[in-house]
Amino acid sequence: MAPSVRYPRPVTIHHVAEEASVSKSTVSLVLQGSPLVRDETAERVREAAHKLGYVYNRRAAELRRQSSNMIGVVINDLMNPFFAELLAGVERRLMDAGYIVLMAHAQESPDRQRRVLQSMREHHAAGILLCPALGTPRSLPHELLPWGIPLVVMVRSLGAGAYDYAGSDNECGVRMATRHLVDTGHRRIAFLGGRTGPAYAERLRGYRKALAAARIPFDPQLVIEADPGRGGGRDAMARTLRIDPRPTAAVCYNDITAFGALAALGEQGLRAGADFALIGFDNVSDAAHSNPPLSTVDIHPGDLGEQAAAALMARIAQPSVERQIYLAKPRLMLRRSG
Amino acid sequence: MAPSVRYPRPVTIHHVAEEASVSKSTVSLVLQGSPLVRDETAERVREAAHKLGYVYNRRAAELRRQSSNMIGVVINDLMNPFFAELLAGVERRLMDAGYIVLMAHAQESPDRQRRVLQSMREHHAAGILLCPALGTPRSLPHELLPWGIPLVVMVRSLGAGAYDYAGSDNECGVRMATRHLVDTGHRRIAFLGGRTGPAYAERLRGYRKALAAARIPFDPQLVIEADPGRGGGRDAMARTLRIDPRPTAAVCYNDITAFGALAALGEQGLRAGADFALIGFDNVSDAAHSNPPLSTVDIHPGDLGEQAAAALMARIAQPSVERQIYLAKPRLMLRRSG
DNA sequence: CTGAAAGCGCTTACAG
DNA sequence: CTGAAAGCGCTTACAG
Numbered sequence: 272m273a274p275s276v277r278y279p280r281p282v283t284i285h286h287v288a289e290e291a292s293v294s295k296s297t298v299s300l301v302l303q304g305s306p307l308v309r310d311e312t313a314e315r316v317r318e319a320a321h322k323l324g325y326v327y328n329r330r331a332a333e334l335r336r337q338s339s340n341m342i343g344v345v346i347n348d349l350m351n352p353f354f355a356e357l358l359a360g361v362e363r364r365l366m367d368a369g370y371i372v373l374m375a376h377a378q379e380s381p382d383r384q385r386r387v388l389q390s391m392r393e394h395h396a397a398g399i400l401l402c403p404a405l406g407t408p409r410s411l412p413h414e415l416l417p418w419g420i421p422l423v424v425m426v427r428s429l430g431a432g433a434y435d436y437a438g439s440d441n442e443c444g445v446r447m448a449t450r451h452l453v454d455t456g457h458r459r460i461a462f463l464g465g466r467t468g469p470a471y472a473e474r475l476r477g478y479r480k481a482l483a484a485a486r487i488p489f490d491p492q493l494v495i496e497a498d499p500g501r502g503g504g505r506d507a508m509a510r511t512l513r514i515d516p517r518p519t520a521a522v523c524y525n526d527i528t529a530f531g532a533l534a535a536l537g538e539q540g541l542r543a544g545a546d547f548a549l550i551g552f553d554n555v556s557d558a559a560h561s562n563p564p565l566s567t568v569d570i571h572p573g574d575l576g577e578q579a580a581a582a583l584m585a586r587i588a589q590p591s592v593e594r595q596i597y598l599a600k601p602r603l604m605l606r607r608s609g
Numbered sequence: 610m611a612p613s614v615r616y617p618r619p620v621t622i623h624h625v626a627e628e629a630s631v632s633k634s635t636v637s638l639v640l641q642g643s644p645l646v647r648d649e650t651a652e653r654v655r656e657a658a659h660k661l662g663y664v665y666n667r668r669a670a671e672l673r674r675q676s677s678n679m680i681g682v683v684i685n686d687l688m689n690p691f692f693a694e695l696l697a698g699v700e701r702r703l704m705d706a707g708y709i710v711l712m713a714h715a716q717e718s719p720d721r722q723r724r725v726l727q728s729m730r731e732h733h734a735a736g737i738l739l740c741p742a743l744g745t746p747r748s749l750p751h752e753l754l755p756w757g758i759p760l761v762v763m764v765r766s767l768g769a770g771a772y773d774y775a776g777s778d779n780e781c782g783v784r785m786a787t788r789h790l791v792d793t794g795h796r797r798i799a800f801l802g803g804r805t806g807p808a809y810a811e812r813l814r815g816y817r818k819a820l821a822a823a824r825i826p827f828d829p830q831l832v833i834e835a836d837p838g839r840g841g842g843r844d845a846m847a848r849t850l851r852i853d854p855r856p857t858a859a860v861c862y863n864d865i866t867a868f869g870a871l872a873a874l875g876e877q878g879l880r881a882g883a884d885f886a887l888i889g890f891d892n893v894s895d896a897a898h899s900n901p902p903l904s905t906v907d908i909h910p911g912d913l914g915e916q917a918a919a920a921l922m923a924r925i926a927q928p929s930v931e932r933q934i935y936l937a938k939p940r941l942m943l944r945r946s947g
Numbered sequence: 948c949t950g951a952a953a954g955c956g957c958t959t960a961c962a963g
Numbered sequence: 964c965t966g967a968a969a970g971c972g973c974t975t976a977c978a979g
Contacts (some may be wrong), residue, residue: 293965293966294965294966294967295966295967296965296966296967297964297965297966300964300965307964307965308964308965309964309965312964312965331971333971334971334972334973335970335971336971337971
């Protein structure tokens, strides 16, 4: 059960009204900056409020007017800086617009995710920004429809369905990266890391398409699955270096996978860039300062979060707007690694 | 002004009561799992609630009983994985205890911080976990006292004052790291990165004490100030390598500073560990997979967040408990870099 | 064991 | 321009 705390009785508009010798309604009006109240009266009310240390009770106000300025945002992998940056972008935009965020970290657990969603509903969130846990049923957006609370899905697509979405063009991004590797002379190019999830399939497709375009036969041996994290990237690279004939380049599922791969390369005394070409995906801020700095596909994580927030706010303002799909346009960001 | 959204009229306990042919009070009772209601009746009520798609209005309930299960947490630098991990720990513990978190990213702006604090107050947060923005007045905890809302300060101390605090033993951690460097034969040891803030002073002191203990004269030229980030670490290391005679080792203000330093080392064709010994501070999860893996002072970021949350919950449960101070015990985590 | 009533702190027509 | 009254959805003594 939810824990609770009691507070000392606060000063309310009632007390302010008394102090200023007006009615509660008048106080409420001036608090809302209504022009209906005479300046002189308004000033008296404000002074009384200040004198008594009045603090607005937003919960009471929102209950009465059936509104809310809280937005639920659920993130599933805060350990990945990509999501931390996404969250920062979301929060920045929302806060600037006067919202406050109810944040939950579902840790890739669909069950935990379900619970926080329910909790956000009970708290009357005005909208929800969801970056779905791996394994989230595709029906989720549809299930939330009757809740009547605006939703935008971020980063991980949930298949066809009439929900707003903000993500990146995964296929195109990886295609560009792979093609760059081909253009710089590589033939044995691995696809490193990742394993499941909507983004994985799209990125892998980009890899295959670029290969096909260059008439390089697809070799399943070169797609090395691994946990989509640093450890996974490290393992994946270690395995890659044992393949015979050895690949000379790789595009990674995401930046942190690439960081792990950088570590593995270092362990073998190999230098990314010189001895092995490596490209990541996301362009988290760390990428500019890794050893060596990572070439990557830039999808502007923070900006993506801002766009998602903007889409949600648009949906809230106008529930009937047509379906919004924002796909960050990937840009190849070449640094030292590839 | 805060934006707002209207919702369709929801089904309330009133409707459930009608459907189940009981009074509102009875419905409320069964919703709370009270043993005062006959099983048969309770079951009928639950069925009615389910049938009508009733959803509990927590706001209304909390307004009535003057309680809250929302905890405000303000983080100031989400771009630093240390804080992201801290946040994840906080959230994990809080959610498991039935709370939901109101999260804000003040981005090191005391003004922004002030606004979100105010907003959390208006929303009746049951408690606040604050990792203060750089430049936060030391009087802040004292100013919040009359708010009557439990507060625990995290990571960055705000000087003397009667507030709960969860952080790490900075001085001790850096002393251990410096001493390790001394013990492995280094004499010219730099202190890299950081510039201001409470943690900076403490860490620098640890460095000086370790030097003093080893009878190595302190050389101000070897403390290289820089932004406490990756870029700063990179610059700082570049500058360090130009010092004559050149230092052979460094302890860094934090892990991301060390990551930047790793990059700078790589640019010069130097290998951390072999050519230059480097130790970080925090032990963020990336540290295990950097190139090369980073030796660092482990203060268990996630755990620290959990402890802070636990302290807050203890304070909420018992407002009169004596002052709580949790200092993570640092452990030297030796990997490849130093 | 269950119901009628008051009240949490606000807003919002509606009179005047 | 200002006040009295009803009501948002719940909980909680208090009767019965």
